[in-house]
Amino acid sequence: MNGRLRVLVWALPPFIFLGAFYFLPLVRILVTALGPDRLVGGGQAVLPDWRSLATVLGFTTWQALVSTAASLVAGLPLAWWLRDHGSRLRSVARLLLTVPFVMPVVVTASAFVALAGPSGLLNRWLMGWFDLSAPPIQLMHTFGIIILAHMFYNTSVVVRVVSGFWSQQDRRLADAAGTLGATAWRTLVTVEAPLVLPAVVSSALLVFLFCFSSFGVVLILGGLRFSTLEVAIYRQAVSYFNLPAAAVLALIQLAVTFTAMSLYTRLQRRHAVPQQVEATEQFADDEPRTRGHWIGDGLGTAAALILVSPLVALTGQSFSVGTSEWSLVNYAGLLQGRADSAFLASPVEAVGNSVRNALATMVISLVLGIGMAYTLFLMPGRAGRWLDPVFLLPLGTSAVTLGLGYIISMGPLRTSPLLVPAAHALIASPFVLRVILPALRRLQPGLRQASAVLGATPRQTWWRVELPLLLPACAVAAVFAFAVSMGEFGASLLIARPEHPTMPLMIFGLLSRPGLANLGQAQAMSVVLMAVTSASIFALDRLPVAIREF
Template sequence: MRRALALLGLAALPLAVLGVFFALPVAGMVGRGFWPDGAFDPGAVAEVLARPRVHRVLWFTVWTASVATAAALLLGLPAAYALHRLALPLRGLVRGLLLVPFVLPTVVVGVAFRQLLGEGGPLAGLGWEGTPVAIVLGLVFFNVAVVVRTVGAAWESLDPRPGEAAAALGASPAQVFRTVTLPALRPALAGAASVVFLFCATGFGVVLTLGGTRYSSVETEIYLLTTNLLDLPAAAALSLLQLVVVVGLLLVAARTRRGSEAVVRRRAGRAARPVRPRWRDAPQVLLTVLLLAALAAPIGALVVGSLRVDGAWSLAYYRALGSPSQDGLLAVPVATAMLNSLRTAVDATWMALLLGGLVALTVTRRSRGRGERRVRATLDGLFMLPLGVSAVTVGFGLLITLDSGVLDLRDSPLLVPIAQALVALPLVVRTLVPVLAGIDDRQRQAAASLGAGPLRAVLTVDLPVVWRPLLAAAGFAFAVSLGEFGATAFLARDDAPTMPVAIFRLIGHPGLLNYGMALAASVLLAAATAVVVLAVERLRVPAMGAF
């Protein structure tokens, strides 16, 4: 009984937050779909899903996510080999640089590709601006790091002896890869593909900034139905469909990830050290260099565009960030929006760390009996649910449910950081759980036998082991919160916009100054995110395990 009460005590606060700020909004969203006029009407959902435009939106989402996933796999596979199996100089730095695009704000990625492909950009002659090609390129840019990290970690753990035996029997390098390496990597490839497809299908900011209203994914259609057409039942119906599909993809990803982790555990201690590159590795190294250059191109175009005013080098766009908007587009200067983003990200980070730390402690303590194990497994699954629901759906749900009585929080300054903390929570939990689970429980028992209380045991046993992953989780939670746009687009107040919201408003209105300010703001936001990610990378904590 005492252990059960302690378990519930640890989980009480996270469960309360999850119930009020996640389960209630999602339930409200489902209710708007099935009870559009106060009466149960499942036909309303069927009517929305039968619309020709909805069919076009679904098909566009599926095929763009599929093409982007295939391209990310093809581009990421050589880099995964080069950066995880070869002893290349500066490979740690390159791995960190390849990770930066993944945590860049989606709005920044969209603006960068508009600058690269748009009028006056280096690739303007290709005519790809505002086309599905631009959207696919943006999705690949954003997600190729998932393939490099996920597949690279599995490749790094492979036992080299089966491949060496095949080579000794006369197999060529291509045959060794096809018959030995590729089958061993299949769980990691399947897991990476499912996660990348999930991220591509829910790539809200990239599709909205590059496709506008001409090309819509499910996420952008939900946003447009809510903000432009005020068709809340239709938006709820699409959110419900997306919820079912995304949760299914998460289950597939979790199953393939467990298979991949099992392979890694079986082969622990037998993995080969990185080897010096040979001439036959030149294609993979060259493709990795080209991938790095391709990822740098949009960011380079963004930086150059922010510094060019009327054909001359100037900081005019940056100086304009500190001045009020001349056309009344923004209620505050963009510099104030940046400060709002930083404050909001700090609040979201400590919230995510507090909740994620409690969850990780709850699910990693040794269970006594099958019932306790089931309770802990259920709690672990519950707190992964925010990863299975898009930020757009969460923001939409918060908007339509927290609007009356004691839960009238739509004007609360804490609503945006709470929503961002929920988005970052699964990342924090999945970063901390493997580390805490690896601590021998006998150390805690020894501390308790010497008179240490539960808090003292955590400070003396757990904290020395977990401080690096804790800093890494804080860094990634901060970076994710700094650039979060899906939920914030619904919840940010006009007098307190965050930086991504301000950038989106600037690029959505004509005027050279507005566009130039959007470029400058995007550069500052990208730089802040990159600094955080590169600092976290130096901690050498595997972050992709969260996915």
């Protein structure tokens, strides 16, 4: 099998899938919105004026920059602390820091309401301690809670990317600087910081992209006062059914996404080098434990616990919402459907729907991600450099835009329950790609050459040599795909059928209805969803590979 044929074999499945479930829906949206048969009342397209467009774009960029800076401030000290893999305490803290990243937006909204809402844990404590008549903390629907929620999500991105890269640096460089008389601070600034700067920039680009395309955080926690591009797309397309305006906003978002992804993939390619299979010397694995180590462990653990405190508050509130006594009534309510529910299924059925969708997503995204990774690995030159960010485009594309595109372009398939895992696989495949591609690039070329010398065909080499070495990375990617599907909200909001709701949709429906019973069940189901996604992440601790890329 020649090189071009191998590229074609690997590239065909992801190209077909992207064409059918990504590019076709986007093209149909543009054609429907800007073509002669517009779905706008009176046939008149109402495009946003430049002033309102500049306002939305300016706020989107500003909140993304502030959120990125806040995530770096919170994440870089933790990354420095976690670069040492020798402490079991730090391994647990690393896993705790990963949990917020995979939390669904509805769980995050419930968690921040439980922690800092008008009747949240902090306000209840402060009002009781100081005998106050009104809640002293007023964070709901403010700019501050948007930044805090983004920092809650994205600190783990900074920690994972930077600490993973940092831990692979040769510690002898820092030892040599210390031998020459450099202080620990000077060694950090002049030796270690320049080495990890590419990872810092890469993590900042990813965080900026996630915050720039933020939807649920701004929609639920920001209220009507704030609007990012993603929220504006949703409101123009769903609330006003103004497809031309939504299309213009979507094009702007795609341009920013493609630029950020191009910069990220260029940095990753420039600094990815093959590594030896045998263990390498890492930072501080064999250093004796000093008082400084214990102080650092204490401060780092405290910071990690503070970061996950909204989830702790959510768990506590789910057992006591509306009362001062512990109770399982909210969880018992999940076992029965409510007559006034907007869905034609019970919460238990929603759990089953989410699990089935996640398993299907895991299989589809693995096939797509492996095909994408081998396509980029085998395709040299400029074509590969341009194709890499194209594969990552679904990661930053509005899920609301994709969902609307499916409604317009899928025809009879739009009522199929299989459309939900297809959409989830499209969103999860970039995560799978970012896990498998670095693992593929780290494989030593000599392994393939030795296999060929021994008479193995390319297919036998892949099956007996490459695939076993890639299985740990595939396991990590599968767990991430499962967690992403369990928590996906934006696309499911438009394409999931009322008789097949997912857990995030059920939580959102319960949160949207007044009453303590609905709030309690929403928080209880949020805890169940949090437990499932957290178990997925903690399972990674049992795998022989660490997550260092997203």
